[in-house]
Amino acid sequence: MILGVNVDHVATLRQARLGIEPEPVMAASLAILGGADGITIHLREDRRHINDRDLDLVRAFVPVELNLEMAATKEMIKIASRKRPDLVTLVPEKRKELTTEGGLDVRNARKTVKEAIKALSNSGIMVSLFINPSVEDVEISREVGADMVEIHTGCYANEKGGKQEKELARVIMAIKKATDVGLMANAGHGLNYYNVSGIAEIEGLRGLYIGHSIISRSVLVGIERAVREMKDLIWKSIR
Ligand code: PXP
Numbered sequence: 001m002i003l004g005v006n007v008d009h010v011a012t013l014r015q016a017r018l019g020i021e022p023e024p025v026m027a028a029s030l031a032i033l034g035g036a037d038g039i040t041i042h043l044r045e046d047r048r049h050i051n052d053r054d055l056d057l058v059r060a061f062v063p064v065e066l067n068l069e070m071a072a073t074k075e076m077i078k079i080a081s082r083k084r085p086d087l088v089t090l091v092p093e094k095r096k097e098l099t100t101e102g103g104l105d106v107r108n109a110r111k112t113v114k115e116a117i118k119a120l121s122n123s124g125i126m127v128s129l130f131i132n133p134s135v136e137d138v139e140i141s142r143e144v145g146a147d148m149v150e151i152h153t154g155c156y157a158n159e160k161g162g163k164q165e166k167e168l169a170r171v172i173m174a175i176k177k178a179t180d181v182g183l184m185a186n187a188g189h190g191l192n193y194y195n196v197s198g199i200a201e202i203e204g205l206r207g208l209y210i211g212h213s214i215i216s217r218s219v220l221v222g223i224e225r226a227v228r229e230m231k232d233l234i235w236k237s238i239r
Contacts, residue, residue, distance in 0.1 A: 001200065004038035004067050004188075005031040006211025007058075011041075011049035024050060025057040031214075038065030038087075040209055042100075043079065045071060045093060052079070059083050067209065069100075069130070072109070072116035081123040088120050089128040089150055089209075099212075100189065103132035103152040106140040114144040121145065128186065133170040138177040148184035150209060151175055153199055157190025164198075172202055179204040193217065 010027040014020070028039040039062045041050045058066060068085035070076040071093040080088050090113060091100050106113055106129060117127045128148040131137040133155075141149045151174045156167035171187060178185035187199050188209030200208060 001205060002037035002065070002207035003035070004040045004065065004186075004207060004209040005036040005214055006040040006042070006069075006209060007031065007215070008040075008042050008049050008211055009215040011051070011054060015049055023057075024054050025061050027215075027218075028058055028062055032062070032064055036064065037207070038067055038209075040067040040069060040089070040211065042069035042091070043076065045073065045075070055079070055083055059085065067128075072112050077116055077119050080120060080125060084123065084125060087126045087128055087148075089130050090116060091130045100130065102154075103130050103134075103137065106131055106137050106144065110140060110144060117145045121147075128184075130188075131174075133167070133174040135173055135177045138174050138181065138183065141178075142181045142183055146183060148186060148206065149174075149178050150186040150188050151178070152189050153187050153191055154189040156199065157192070157195050164195075168198055171199065175202050175204055 007024045007027045010022050010024045014022055024041065031039065039058060041054060041058055043050050043055055065087060066085040067087040067089055068080055069089045069091050070080060072090045090104060092102065092104050094101065104113065113129065120127050126147045128150050129141045129146045130150045130152060131141060133151050138149060151171050153171055156164060156171055159167050175185040175187065184206045185204055186207045186209060187205060191199060191208060191210045192213035
């Protein structure tokens with residue numbers, strides 16, 4: 001089972017000051033030292049966090065799987081074909097959303113998605129579709145020629161108790177369907193240190209893609225050292 005770490009939120013922090021730190025590529029390197037099997041970045045149309053320079057740097061320095069999340073637009077397909085990430089995950093994109101809110105509407109966007117997959121495959125890039133936990137959406141993903149799917153675990157992550165069990169059952173069914181029809185199956189969104197086990201134990205799963213919870217925890221587990229280093233510097237200066 002692989003773990004792909006999404007470093008978008010490192011860029012979000014940088015963009016809060018429109019400055020130069022922290023660098024997503026440095027976070028990616030450290031995540032790899034920590035055992036990340038892949039790095040994910042989402043290049044959004046509005047470049048609100050990850051930008052084209054980040055993609056260049058990450059492409060140059062990341063030795064593990066580079067997963068580029070993007071919308072199936074002409075601009076993004078052109079960029080991906082030039083930069084050649086190992087994997088493209090096609091996601092829906094709305095300007096005002098805080099994060100990717102749901103899976104791709106593969107039923108209605110069948111033609112666009114199929115054409116995008118064809119173009120990306122011609123450039124030698126594997127394509128994954130981020131879809132809701134629906135057996136029908138898995139079938140459509142296979143029909144349009146995807147190599148793999150990433151099952152949206154957001155509803156599972158947001159629920160508790162019986163409702164969460166129901167959502168888990170939907171995720172399990174979608175993953176089973178994917179492996180039955182010959183698609184590699186991944187899962188992601190909203191996974192954290194408390195809810196990941198329920199998903200990680202699903203049979204047939206290739207990988208998990210996790211961002212927010214890992215970056216959030218890294219702020220907390222790293223803050224003691226960061227403060228100590230700043231205090232050391234201050235005390236050294238006034239001695
Ligand atoms: N997978 C996809 C397709 C996503 O869009 C995101 C969010 O950027 C993730 C996984 C990671 O979600 P989270 O940040 O909630 O772990």
